[in-house]
Amino acid sequence: MNITEEIERSIGTGPPLPTATARLAAGKSAVRRRRLAGGAAALALVSVLGGTAAVAGLLDRDTKSDPDQVVIVPNPDVPIDPEALQPGHIVGYNEDGQVVRRDSNIKVTYLAEEVLELDGLKNTMLSVERGDEVEWILLYQNPGGSFYQGSPSQPGRAEFEQQIEFLQERMAAAGAQAAEEDGPVMIDPDGVLQLSPGARLVRRVDNPLEMGPPKKSVGLVVEREGTTYWLLLRLSGGSGWQERADEADYPTFDMWLDQNLAEARGRPALQLVRFGADDQLVGLSGVTIIRQLDDTQLGDLSRPEHVSAVAEVRYQGRTWFVLATGTTYSPTVAKPGRETIEEYLDHLRAQRNPDNVQP
Amino acid sequence: MIGRKRDDAAYVEFVASRQQHLFRVAYAVCGDWHQASDLLQTALTKLYVAWSRVHRDGREEAYVRQIIVRTNIDDSRRRKRRPETPGLDGFDLASHEELAVEERSALFEALQGLPPMQRKAVVLRHWLGLSVAETAGELGITEGTVKSHTSRGLEKLQAVLSNQ
Numbered sequence: 001m002n003i004t005e006e007i008e009r010s011i012g013t014g015p016p017l018p019t020a021t022a023r024l025a026a027g028k029s030a031v032r033r034r035r036l037a038g039g040a041a042a043l044a045l046v047s048v049l050g051g052t053a054a055v056a057g058l059l060d061r062d063t064k065s066d067p068d069q070v071v072i073v074p075n076p077d078v079p080i081d082p083e084a085l086q087p088g089h090i091v092g093y094n095e096d097g098q099v100v101r102r103d104s105n106i107k108v109t110y111l112a113e114e115v116l117e118l119d120g121l122k123n124t125m126l127s128v129e130r131g132d133e134v135e136w137i138l139l140y141q142n143p144g145g146s147f148y149q150g151s152p153s154q155p156g157r158a159e160f161e162q163q164i165e166f167l168q169e170r171m172a173a174a175g176a177q178a179a180e181e182d183g184p185v186m187i188d189p190d191g192v193l194q195l196s197p198g199a200r201l202v203r204r205v206d207n208p209l210e211m212g213p214p215k216k217s218v219g220l221v222v223e224r225e226g227t228t229y230w231l232l233l234r235l236s237g238g239s240g241w242q243e244r245a246d247e248a249d250y251p252t253f254d255m256w257l258d259q260n261l262a263e264a265r266g267r268p269a270l271q272l273v274r275f276g277a278d279d280q281l282v283g284l285s286g287v288t289i290i291r292q293l294d295d296t297q298l299g300d301l302s303r304p305e306h307v308s309a310v311a312e313v314r315y316q317g318r319t320w321f322v323l324a325t326g327t328t329y330s331p332t333v334a335k336p337g338r339e340t341i342e343e344y345l346d347h348l349r350a351q352r353n354p355d356n357v358q359p
Numbered sequence: 360m361i362g363r364k365r366d367d368a369a370y371v372e373f374v375a376s377r378q379q380h381l382f383r384v385a386y387a388v389c390g391d392w393h394q395a396s397d398l399l400q401t402a403l404t405k406l407y408v409a410w411s412r413v414h415r416d417g418r419e420e421a422y423v424r425q426i427i428v429r430t431n432i433d434d435s436r437r438r439k440r441r442p443e444t445p446g447l448d449g450f451d452l453a454s455h456e457e458l459a460v461e462e463r464s465a466l467f468e469a470l471q472g473l474p475p476m477q478r479k480a481v482v483l484r485h486w487l488g489l490s491v492a493e494t495a496g497e498l499g500i501t502e503g504t505v506k507s508h509t510s511r512g513l514e515k516l517q518a519v520l521s522n523q
Contacts (some may be wrong), residue, residue: 003513003516003517004485004486004488006480006516006520007387007467007470007481007484007485007486009464009466010464010466010467010470011383011386011387011467012384012386013379013382013383013393014383014386014392015392015396016397017378017379017382017399018400020371020372020375021371021377021405023370023371023374023378023404023407024367024370024371024374024407024408026400026403026404027370027404027406027407027408027410028407060424102473110491129501216490232483296379297465304416337409
């Protein structure tokens with residue numbers, strides 16, 4: 001009997017999956033619009049630099065009575081305070097920095113405090129028991145939340161050391177990952193924006209979305225490692241969302257900001273064309289129409305309830321395509337693979353009829 | 360150029376060639392095709408976000424597998440509520456009839472009946488072929504614990520097989 005083959009045979013193939021192209025679209029969407037990274041990433045990186053010394057000190061202190069067993073630090077009462085916890089978390093800190101638990105079925109045992117050097121921020125390692133499940137949780141005080149890892153309780157010294165090393169590695173990986181993935185700007189717990197290491201501010205536009213307090217917005221052009229980022233941040237208190245322009249979707253940074261302001265106000269910013277006599281598209285100021293297709297030439301893209309048309313135009317030195325339907329005008333700049341009006345129509349059809357399921 | 364240029368073609372090629380296998384890995388870890396679909400979508404989205412670095416290091420599959428396993432570990436902590444994982448627009452897994460008529464083998468049922476960490480240890484060690492050290496790293500437990508988990512898990516699976 002070969003257990004590998006038996007397991008292999010026991011697992012089916014499951015239902016059909018989305019296509020790789022659909023996965024790509026989901027990934028692109030995630031890249032474009034992301035929650036602003038908190039200071040957690042930077043803190044995690046800093047913690048690793050001094051982490052070994054901290055752990056060694058902790059073990060020296062905690063193993064006086066039994067070198068093979070980690071001695072539990074004095075175990076204070078852990079209040080029940082579900083309101084203080086993030087959704088889904090069973091333990092956490094309240095506003096006073098005190099460890100709290102979600103309900104009375106959760107038993108919390110302190111393993112160690114100040115396990116990692118987190119730039120003066122509190123961190124606590126706990127053994128948390130719920131039903132027959134026991135795991136270790138490393139809490140640390142910052143906007144990024146907590147790291148959780150399962151592990152048997154009552155660990156021996158070797159296991160404790162190994163677990164701490166594992167957490168350090170994971171935090172370092174998370175920090176490096178966050179630093180790369182979340183772009184060149186982070187927000188600290190006080191809501192203050194900070195550039196990540198190596199990033200340089202090129203331009204700042206305050207409140208381009210004209211938001212009222214306490215909300216605010218800021219547009220940034222930032223360079224890091226030879227790459228230029230266009231960022232639009234929506235901020236509220238100590239958190240926010242960032243939007244990053246996709247590659248070359250707009251000729252200028254200001255045009256991108258204008259487009260976002262218009263969308264925020266529910267109106268199109270870039271119209272470029274309007275319907276004139278006989279339902280023909282006419283270019284607005286500065287716009288030259290190169291070619292257009294009317295309702296009868298759009299086939300399945302035409303809409304019975306509205307007059308539709310598509311135009312290829314030149315504006316600010318670049319080629320654009322505009323889909324006009326009734327009073328809605330949707331311009332998009334030409335890009336590789338979408339350089340002719342036919343390719344643009346194919347793109348529209350693909351968007352409207354996504355072949356999401358593999359045969 | 361705005362932003363980091365990603366190699367989209369390489370990402371699409373990887374997903375097309377490996378997502379079926381990774382879907383089965385997710386299913387083996389969690390025992391539910393819906394949840395496996397959520398896990399895989401989460402992992403593949405994170406993969407795209409980190410694509411430049413992960414692809415450069417040539418560890419795409421390990422990265423996705425780690426996200427699947429760790430997300431499942433985190434999710435299992437939040438048993439009271441199902442994670443709100445964004446799916447793909449227009450693709451509803453629940454609409455496929457295959458789920459309604461799904462049949463699972465006795466071995467798979469036994470695998471899913473193992474305690475969560477035992478099940479993951481068995482899947483990683485004895486289906487995916489990871490070493491004890493690699494399995495310990497992915498699960499965040501010691502090598503000794505991996506050995507005890509897999510030993511107990513295999514014992515139960517072999518009992519099921521010998522009764523068939």
